[in-house]
Amino acid sequence: MAPEPDDPVLTRQDVAKVAKLALLDLSDEELDRFTPQLAAVLEHARDLQSFDLTGVPPTHHPFPLVNVFRPDEVELADDVREEALAAAPAVEDHQFRVPPVLGESA
């Protein structure tokens, strides 16, 4: 899956697709501006391909810990419901109100 040296690193269509996946509405002007900017970063990132990583595992945590658990005990924070609902853009019957949801939960 590693990109070949001659591939265009990133096209305008790629950027549009990624923006959609990230739920960002980009104008034509923004697409024109962001595409070369992001392509330059990816171009620079080609040096990632120059290292021999055979047998090298990924690192997800810089300080390795395992088995960090909390006890199964309820902690009720004060007034969280009221503060959370007070912060919401729209509320009805102590619930968060949103426009109609299209499609189904994945």
Next chain:
Amino acid sequence: MTATATPDTIDAGLPAGWEMVIGLEVHAELATATKMFSPAPNRFGGDPNTNVHPVCLGLPGTLPVVNGKAIELAIRIGLALNCTVQRCVFARKNYFYPDMPKDYQISQYEEALNVDGHLELPSGPVIGIERAHLEEDTGKSTHMGVSGRIHDAGYSLVDYNRAGVPLIEIVSRPDLRTPDQAREYVDELRSILVTIGASDGKMEEGSLRVDANVSVRPVGATELRTRCEIKNVNSLRSVGRAILYEARRHVTLYEAGERPIQETRHWDEEAGRTRAGRSKEEAEDYRYFPDPDLVPVDPSPEWIDEIRATLPPLPSQRRHALMDRGAPAAGAAIAVSRDLDGLALAAIEAGADAERVITHVANNLAVDRAESLSPAHFADLIRMESAGELTATQAKQVLADMVATGRPPGDIAAEKGFQAMDSSELETLVNGIIDANLDEWGRFCAGDDKARGKLQGFFTGQVMKATKGQADGKAVNALLMARLARDTA
């Protein structure tokens, strides 16, 4: 391990020559006091947004911490399903949905806690378990609108009480072949989860939810064809109905020269059919990656052994304990499902006949009253019945009194005046009744099966009347048949 389908179940519901290939994904909420990663209470119901904490609301700056009890329960499930319990990591599944406070779900992807297990159905087949992994539940949206249906909703209201509740997702291999097996699988799985205290298994409260992957293929084929995932299957009854509907739909398509497309479909209980979800322009890209806020879970062999030592006997072990002592499989399954297998086992161990024990346990005992029954008295009762001292009918009556009073069967039988009727005594009585009703007997001997059946009832009734219901019905029938054989020889 693959289930071997028996011919009579394969064709249940599908045109000849086709078989179903079914895999189930069962989500079960774990019976913890708090949520998976947040110290908010895990409880069903409650006013909207009351079971919440900054962590499960996904407020900026909050961090998840794993509930150790959820890991323990998940390991119990893994062991009960004969899985390998292994080092695992939590991963983020990224997609936008208002029910999910962080707009990603913490789940397990490449490295799951439990893998490669199996579950034995009461009817025999062994179903492979691919994995049983942990994840967090979503909140709930209520769709408000004229019809209440999602597409014409005016707006939605979101309640995060359920968001973050620990879930185990148990993924079977595509080893199930009939809707009945699928129901049996769900029922058995539920029974295991409840037995080991991992979940309350309440489908009606949504704490157990089923998605079914269904495909069909010609009998004898080994390939896996295009499957559809059926969601929203929320009762044991709809599990069977939804699978059957979907499998028939596939066969119809194939027989018309078409083929199903791989998609997610929803079961509409009222309409009794599945429907395609909203078609998506492109496949979902969940961009899974290990959650950097959480560290790996690496259960030590000692911890796993400690948990294993606390597991109660599982339903399959309990069935086998009875079957190993001569109980028939179906009866053993009923005894276990009624939670009366302990009583049955004790009675058998005390010397009672296994089949008679199972018959009473399966048919004649009310579960809520049975705990007052002494296994020793129960075994005595079976011995009396086996020895012919009580007829089946008498034994049933005595059993009812034993449950009500706690007294031994001998006392009750004596008080009721029950005593075994000598077989020659019964034969004399039967012959006397035949002789007093020779017209009927003639018609009995000459009649077809239907007429004979009616008259058999007449003669049995006369004998019962004469003995005040204490004759053994089976013995009476045997005597009638023996006389018939002689008179028509």
Next chain:
Amino acid sequence: MTNPVTLPDGTPVTARAGLASAVEVAAAVRSGSTSATELLEAHLARIEAADGALHAFNHVTTERARADAAAVDAAVAAGQDPGPLAGVTVALKDNLCTRGVPTTCSSRILEGWTPPYDATVVERLRAAGAVVVGKTNLDEFAMGSSTENSAFGPTRNPHDPARVPGGSSGGSAAAVAAGLTAVALGSDTGGSIRQPAALCGVVGVKPTYGLVSRYGLVAFASSLDQIGPFAPTVADAALVLETIAGHDRRDSTSIPQPAPALSAQLGDGVEGLRIGIVSELSGQGIEGFEPEVLARLHEAADALTAAGAKLDTVSVPSAVAGLSAYYMIAPAEASSNLARYDGVRYGLRREGPNTAAMMAASRTAGFGPEVKRRIMLGTYALSAGYADAFYGRAQRIRTLMISEFARVYESFDLLLCPTSPCVAFEFGAKADPLTMYLNDVCTIPSNLTGQPAISVPFGTDATGLPVGVQVMAPLLGEAAMFRAAAALEGSR
């Protein structure tokens, strides 16, 4: 020559005459010789006088601070000890959650949001008697190296208001440099504490990953983010770090150990310590290092040699690839961390005909261009077909770097390099994103490896702009790192 921001009496804000260090303040307040209120009022007056020009603060919590200072004074009057930071004023980067006080991350999308809880570091500071004076400006969601990406306008460098203070914790760096607060906290994901500390001429520390709880820090890149102090002196930074460090059960990545003792060892010197100058991070084969920055680095090396340390150069080849790895990993994690800003539960909402449209409209209106760029970069790096080549390879480069640094630390106790290749630059000078990113080359390796690093002011360039040098240490090597930093500070 620079043209620093001045106070009404004409004194440059960067002149620290008359300002006590945090160590001195705490001692004076605990002994009752000074009142917390008096000290607070001095800082509030400086904020009033200078912050209009600097814009270090998004929000000054004047009334709360007065109440807290009064409580400290009351405790002292009652014979109680308010704690090791008694009366010390602290400014908090505005991505640290404060109950009842707006926390914006300098983003429109969180404007007006008030957290219902305090970050762990905030609880610990307050318990130690510190007085929070306000929330400081940053690059939106900590994404940037200049504070130019703040939705509320940039912070200006106190040494020269035409120049950036660095970033992303530019507000905290500027506030400390200008004496608007005794100390401050920032967060460092790729250099966001150390680089602005260098550019503003103050001490800045990125602790070992996991030493300070991240609970209550609004996440940028979870596996890289660490909270750390800004202070005018190494001793003040040590005092603050001792207070905020130590295990927190609310953060799964928190190291299960108590806070290290740092202050007591500060004067122990560097005699016999082996210190390596990392050639790849000191201009070898990379353009853009200013000669005066390198000159100060070599003077720093000489100063450490004079103090008894053994200096040598050392090569860490993968350190350079850190930049590319970082600009895959950090955006990837950010793309997921910032998904929750969707207009449903808090912050800005723009309406739409359905939920997905509402979410997209809110995110589009609420995020600035740099945040959008990084979300898109990270989404791309994680997406099907590219995840292995970008995110996956970056995490494996990280492993390579960790093992290379581990090998180097077999022969060295500490490593040395500049904090930033350049001094404070003018606004707009690095408008191209990649050019800005390249500025982080020296600081990024510590974030990828989780290792601690400190930036210490070490002279200025010819125009008087501060230069910082960076001391790096292996995991949990803070004690020796602080000793070297104190030695550098003492040599000036």
